[in-house]
Amino acid sequence: MAHRPFDPKHPAYPGGGRSTAILTLRIDGQDVGARSGDTILKVARENEIHIPTLCHLEGLSSLGACRLCLVEVTGAARLMPACVTAVRQDMEVTTRSERLQAYRRKLLELFFSERNHVCAVCVSNGHCELQTLAETLGMTHVRYDYLYPPDAIDASHHRFSVDHNRCILCLRCVRACEEIEGAHTWDVMGRGIEARVITDLNQPWGESESCTGCGKCVQVCPTGALTEKGRAVAEMVKNKEFLPYLRVMRRREF
């Protein structure tokens, strides 16, 4: 195609291709600037406003599923998930209120009641995002029944193991495997409370033919559900820094 240097939107034009509209909004009473298309979560984090998240991870697609990042938007009938809600001009967002914090604590309690989250004997004790959130949000007890599902551990892989007792179904492993590694070893089986993450067609992980053994799923897992073998209690520290790096390296914008 012919070069069109005078089109300010053309990528070859200085500043071209970046004609994104800039808008302003207010988060927790603070005036902030944003690019159109940004999410509330992204803008909040840029401005050091902390919104708790669990299923969200920079570098992966967003689900809006854990509901911890729900925020109040003035004029909206419902609470909105900050990780997938786009900012609008003059939006008024509240990320912290007594009501929101109470909902977040209750949601965390539901997570803890769902499977067998026993921090004291967990390899991720002290390095667990669920545990950290419970501490920062002041969740001191669980008011719901512990469901104690009889879940198994699959340690058939030679380097990693999956403990469904610690899984919170954030699906980071599923997304990392499909979107970053491209293997799509992980997926979900079952519905509702019966849902479980599975490898291939619910075969033992060690027998998976699609798994490349890259370990990205392990590193993105927020809890002690996916771990490297050979770690004792509190020894499993995860490293997620590779994700944004891979994302940047794979961009095709140059």
Place this chain on the structure above:
Amino acid sequence: MMLDEINAIAQRQREKEESFRHRIDVCIAAGCLSSHSDDIVAAFEKEIARRGLEKSCRAKGVGCLGLCAAGPLVAVEPAGTLYRGVAAGDVGEILDALASSPPARLHCPRETPFFQRQLKIVLENCGRIDPESIEEYIAAGGYQAMHTALTRMSPDEVIREVARSGLRGRGGAGFPTGLKWSTVAKAENATKFVVCNADEGDPGAFMDRSVLESDPHRIIEGMVIAGWAVGATRGFIYVRAEYPLAVKRVKSALAAAERSGLLGGSLFHTPFGFDIKVRLGAGAFVCGEETALIASIEGRLGRPRPRPPYPAESGLWGCPTLINNVETFANIAPILRNGSGWFAGIGTEKSKGTKVFALAGRVRNTGLIEVPMGTSLRDIVFAIGGGIKDDRGFKAAQTGGPSGGCIPEQHLDLPIDYDSLAAVGSIMGSGGMIIMDETACMVDVAKYFMAFCRAESCGACVPCRVGTTQLHRLLDRITAGRGAATDLARIEDLCDLVKTTSLCGLGQTAPNPVLSTLRYFRDEYEAHIQGRRCPAGVCKL
């Protein structure tokens, strides 16, 4: 296909029908068919042939005649005589009575409130035409509205007409149809889609199934008009695989419409073309939620995603997509045929037209009914429904399925429309209506619906996945006589959490049956907890 061809088909078909002195219509929708009404058609044909009456008498299968409780039903036209509980062995007796009065044993009088109090728009052809015959649909005025829309109206005019009619989405939420159409029409994209949501899944609901089984061409016509209005050239009918008969009839209707040039390229010699494909749901209730439905059609896991963006902006494969319910599409052709003013003259101020209900539960006349919006619940239960079976007392009407609520006796005079139902803590829903008498335990009913939501939750978000499980446990404990005094407060707190924080409509409305029974039948909960007894005698405490 041109208009004169359509008119010629209609003319031929009418003349053919009028050549018979007696026309015997046997209901072959799923309800009567399950009582082997197809054998009755065969028996009639055999007996007519045996008596040599082929010239003056014909028998055929038609769609739902409505009064399912009395099935299998047979109607004899033009006399208008209706027979109930017919078996294949009765055909001789009915043929004998063609010239005289019908035998009392089989006669089902049509002068009863069940038939007189209804107003049929969506169901106008149900029980009148053979669902597998495109000629009969055309003879009943079919495809005229599509011709008018495509050849004499601009897309904007069609949308204005639908908007002026005041039609609201019949899937349950009642979103204004004209507004939805104009949103999709305004979206700028070369590719757009029209989707018919036929993933009817509420317990006790069978409106969409009956329409698809009885009058499938009506949906096709509505979808093509919608495609013209919003600028889409491809459509999908998403129907659950548990409806094999509806699937079969829809597929045969699609094939017939394609053969007749009423689907495909350059319809009525205009540049506009439209195609429709059928996609089957694999049994997940949540796939009736529009974003999960989209994921399912795309071949992905049937799980909802947060909205916005709404499908009108980004739907199937990221393209603007119009999603309407079966009954909504079924209203389109009549609106264009008779004018928006006619439609807007029916119903209440904010809810126009009629609503189809699947009347089920403890009423005498269970079946498929269509009434003007604003009809009172009392009329539906006691006039049309014929009152409660076994002369028991009315207790509650459940509308809206697992997303709705239970309406108690004190609201029996409520005019049924979207807003009045919402005001008493229920919803219109897609049209399931289950009538309960005094033998129903409302805690048990709430537990039943919570078990349904728990099993049908997709599991994507934690409040729905774990919240419905916890709610079900609490309700289960109460019905087992192990409820604690604090449990009601815990239930209310949890209901608020699930309602407020769930990702999609399933979770956001899952607490409704619990909240509405707590609102009107709190004493029953308290009797279970404090008195350790079930007032209705249902729960084993």
